[in-house]
Amino acid sequence: MRVEKASSTNNLGVGTLNEGSLHAALKEYYARPGDAFEVPLEGFVIDIVRAENQPDELLIEIQTGSFGAMGNKLDRLLSERRILLVHPIATETILYKPGAKPRRSPKRGSVYSLFDELVSIPTMLDHPNLEIEVVLVRVGKHQVADPRARRGRGGFRTVDRSLEAVLETHRFQTIKDLLRLVPPGLPNPFTTADLAATGCVSRDEAQRLAYCFKACGLFKPIDRTRAGYRYRLSASPHS
Incomplete structure (x- = not known):
């Protein structure tokens, strides 16, 4: 067009x-x-x-x-x-x-x-x-x-x-619609390096995605390792 x-x-x-x-x-x-x-x-x-x-x-x-x-x-x-x-x-x-x-x-x-x-x-x-x-x-x-x-x-x-x-x-x-942007095939739990490894996003994009999803409750941090925070998808994001 x-x-x-x-x-x-x-x-x-x-x-x-x-x-x-x-x-x-x-x-x-x-x-x-x-x-x-x-x-x-x-x-x-x-x-x-x-x-x-x-x-x-x-x-x-x-x-x-x-x-x-x-x-x-x-x-x-x-x-x-x-x-x-x-x-x-x-x-x-x-x-x-x-x-x-x-x-x-x-x-x-x-x-x-x-x-x-x-x-x-x-x-x-x-x-x-x-x-x-x-x-x-x-x-x-x-x-x-x-x-x-x-x-x-x-x-x-x-x-x-x-x-x-x-x-x-x-x-x-809705906030849950944003979950469509989470690349498939992630381990559980996962890091931003795992997000980037899918090939869908760069490491910088993965870090920004995780920052936003953590802030709105879509990602739940469970611990921190040398590789950074490990996350799980939240069962009850803010809504």
């Missing part, structure tokens, strides 16, 4: 001014007739507010950056509002530089990249009003020459990211 760069409005009335192209295009992708956009609420601005056949409206937040920036908003609103937190992860990235042919970046994310951000809100994962949707996407990274750019970026800096395709979505409606 090819998604063109978002304009300032579309036929659903989605305002996209002053937003990055990726955020604007995802908001347009998720929009439905009847939705309200950029709604002020308790000192915050909500991307999409959707009336559903339930007592409460659904607040949809498109978060392309750090979840740490969402902490105050979630703290304030989750007690009385249902929130769907949508997070894009680039599994494919096309680099666009002036005067050069587009090329693919070797960097590839996965659904497990979600834990890079969940470490900012681990104690909120068991909140009954929070749902998370991971969107695996192909993005275009638009770069310009900049001699001040940090070493390792080749003298270029990114000025925008555009949505080129939505590839997959993964919805986590």
Whole structure:
């Protein structure tokens, strides 16, 4: 699916001014007739507010950056509002530089990249009003020459990211849904090294996953060895 760069409005009335192209295009992708956009609420601005056949409206937040920036908003609103937190992860990235042919970046994310951000809100994962949707996407990274750019970026800096395709979505409606991300075939008990040995996650991702799952009660630490904590899956995660 090819998604063109978002304009300032579309036929659903989605305002996209002053937003990055990726955020604007995802908001347009998720929009439905009847939705309200950029709604002020308790000192915050909500991307999409959707009336559903339930007592409460659904607040949809498109978060392309750090979840740490969402902490105050979630703290304030989750007690009385249902929130769907949508997070894009680039599994494919096309680099666009002036005067050069587009090329693919070797960097590839996965659904497990979600834990890079969940470490900012681990104690909120068991909140009954929070749902998370991971969107695996192909993005275009638009770069310009900049001699001040940090070493390792080749003298270029990114000025925008555009949505080129939505590839997959993964919805986590309850805390137990997150257990789908636990690789199969683990010993009992297990360490983060065992998680990484499955080949599904890197060691860093395994450590972040374990940190989050321990905080929300999905993993129960039983002891600590030279290899680190050993865990068991909890029979009764927080809910």
